[in-house]
Amino acid sequence: MKTQGKYGVTAQSTATILCEDVRNFSTRRRNMLYLMHRYLLENGYYSSAEALKNEGRLSDDFELCDNVDLDAIYLEYASFFNMKFGKYPRILKKMSAKIKVERTTGAATAATLTATVASTTAKDTSNKTNKDSSSLANWHVGVGAAASQINNSMEHQQSNQLKLHIKKLETTTTTTEQQQPSHYSGMSEIEHGAHATDDALFCSMDWQVLGELVKTTILREPINLRWSDICGNHRAIELIKEAVLTPIDYPQLFAHGLRPWRSLLLHGPPGSGKTLLAKVLYAETQSRVTFFNITASVMVSKWRGESEKILRVLFHMAARRTPAVIFFDEIEGLTSKRDRATDHESSKRFKNELLQLLDGMEHNTLGHGVFVLASTNLPWDIDEAFLRRFEKKILIQLPNALERSNLIQRLLGASNVSLNQHLLDQLVALSDQYTGDEIRLACKEISMQRVRCATRPSPAGGAVPKETQAIVEANLERAFKQVHPLGQKLLAKHEQWQQENGS
Structure with missing residues (x-):
């Protein structure tokens, strides 16, 4: 049975309703408008808030919850973005490059337009020490004056047809961006191949x-x-x-x-x-x-x-x-x-x-x-x-007798353990159905036994007794018998699968 909530609504039905509200576009749009309306009122933009209320047709039947506001949502998104990507998001970016207006017909009008734009450019050059926003504003004022001059010329010369061309100014910033695209700054080590669309x-x-x-x-x-x-x-x-x-x-x-x-x-x-x-x-x-x-x-x-x-x-x-x-x-x-x-x-x-x-x-x-x-x-x-x-x-098969012999000689030779042919044959027989890693573990146990003998404290007033050949052989056999092979339990199943699906 579903557990009934405090106000008679099950938790599952409430979650379903909230999920539908999030997925519905009109509901999201309405919620965002109310968020913006509240933000404008809290910051003193009363006329803008009233205009938004009228244009968005916001009614007084709804109000925001106490724990929701636009600033809190912004901070929550920034925290989520930082937790996921390790950096905070960029919300604003600079505008695109400036433009200039040119006229291609009418010699007198073109000369007047060129003089106007040149004076505007000279004015912007003399104010380079100002802020970028002020320079951009002055530049737009100049372009507006140029456009006004063009309109006046058109009124006096009805027979001439005016053609305007908008071009992108070649600035130092745009040149740098062309030489080194910004979206490859974090992936400079990736080589680009023939598939340009994948870049x-x-x-x-x-x-x-x-x-x-x-x-x-x-x-x-x-x-x-x-x-x-x-x-x-x-x-x-x-x-x-x-x-x-x-x-x-x-x-x-x-x-x-x-x-x-x-x-x-x-x-x-x-x-x-x-x-x-x-x-x-x-x-x-x-x-x-x-x-x-x-x-x-x-x-x-x-x-x-x-x-x-x-x-x-x-x-x-x-x-x-x-x-x-x-x-x-x-x-x-x-x-x-x-x-x-x-x-x-x-x-x-x-x-x-x-x-x-x-x-x-x-x-x-x-x-x-x-x-x-x-x-x-x-x-x-x-x-x-x-x-x-x-x-x-x-x-990947288990090693055979010859391969086990070569592996044991290589591993024990690194530990300076002398092996005769009879002892080697015994170890090869003991390691039947062993994987290569299990043979390595047995040989490592033999090496650790030698380490234990070297670090063992000697009896008082006497030297450490030297191990006989019989003791060495017994230790070698004990080390291999301590390893319980696991590969033989799965080998038959792997062989059957290889026959049915292998290639």
């Missing part, structure tokens, strides 16, 4: 703020990784190289309509190395490719419609900074199935916008220097429409 996207300050937010996702810190640091997954590495590096190294191969892979989805158990592939790609192409690392915290906004705008700005900036890579980590959080009853309207709008940007008519940038790389642990939770957008879907 109007950043004319508004709202879009410029979103552009600055997207620029924070561009990775710039150096990472010391190489392709050789990855054990296995050669097919995924080759596909990534074909999509990103081959078009850069051999552009002539894609000059006749052939397009490289535009999107790739990596799926597999947690810790199998999906994010590591993205890190290595960034490290290998840092100086040649713009890398966008996108997470849900950047894409999702609490403001209505802003998440879709962030997506549009992201793909726009990627198209202007080609070659570019957009990496979505844990993409199932953004691309879940759309037929769920628990989905909010904003979530559906966001997904529809992403679908349109990935493969739509307006932004057909993928395959033209923009590559989308995504990773997920739960590919079966992704909507089928998004799965169709990914041209390649690759399963």
Whole structure:
């Protein structure tokens, strides 16, 4: 049952009525007129208030609420704007450039007009020390005098036809604005491509703020990784190289309509190395490719419609900074199935916008220097429409015995742990069905055991006993047995999904 309010009106019905009042144009217009009428009365503009009341047909049947006035609404809007964009709004701006009047017919009248305008210009030049408002007023007075002279000339010369041309004066301010447009002051680092119409996207300050937010996702810190640091997954590495590096190294191969892979989805158990592939790609192409690392915290906004705008700005900036890579980590959080009853309207709008940007008519940038790389642990939770957008879907496999052996030797060799072939074979057997990250954790536990022995206080009057080979082997086996592999629980499900949906 609906809870009844104090005066017999339910809270839901009251909210519905107020919502209809806000959406109704005539109601909004009436409310604004009453706000202006109250403001004029409070500031002493009685004649203006009376004229507004008569022209706006305001009746005495309504009055403003006690807690609403025009000044309070102004302050509320300024506070909201500052909280959202980090700056206060600009309400007023300067007028456009000045104009001058010229006459093109009638020699005598043109000479008289030129003399009049010249005298007006001389008068304005002599008063340069005055304020801008005074100079502008004097200039308009001069133009009025010139126009009056023209009218008098027209009365005396009915046969002559007067033609006036209004031109924009070339001032220093306008020249500066032509050299450096003001609406690009906050986005000077964005390169502009062939699509000139898209450059109007950043004319508004709202879009410029979103552009600055997207620029924070561009990775710039150096990472010391190489392709050789990855054990296995050669097919995924080759596909990534074909999509990103081959078009850069051999552009002539894609000059006749052939397009490289535009999107790739990596799926597999947690810790199998999906994010590591993205890190290595960034490290290998840092100086040649713009890398966008996108997470849900950047894409999702609490403001209505802003998440879709962030997506549009992201793909726009990627198209202007080609070659570019957009990496979505844990993409199932953004691309879940759309037929769920628990989905909010904003979530559906966001997904529809992403679908349109990935493969739509307006932004057909993928395959033209923009590559989308995504990773997920739960590919079966992704909507089928998004799965169709990914041209390649690759399963990141668990390392085999040879790859595990190379990985263990590399990790333990950095800790100065000596391994014989028999002990190495035992560790490889113990690490069966381990992911690469789980092997790293086991090797890290071995290194920490050595740190504990080095920092352990020695017995009084004696040295620390040296560990025997049997103790070292027992510690190594204990470290690997402490790790409980999680990948084997999901590997069968990933393999089945790859057979049904992979490519």
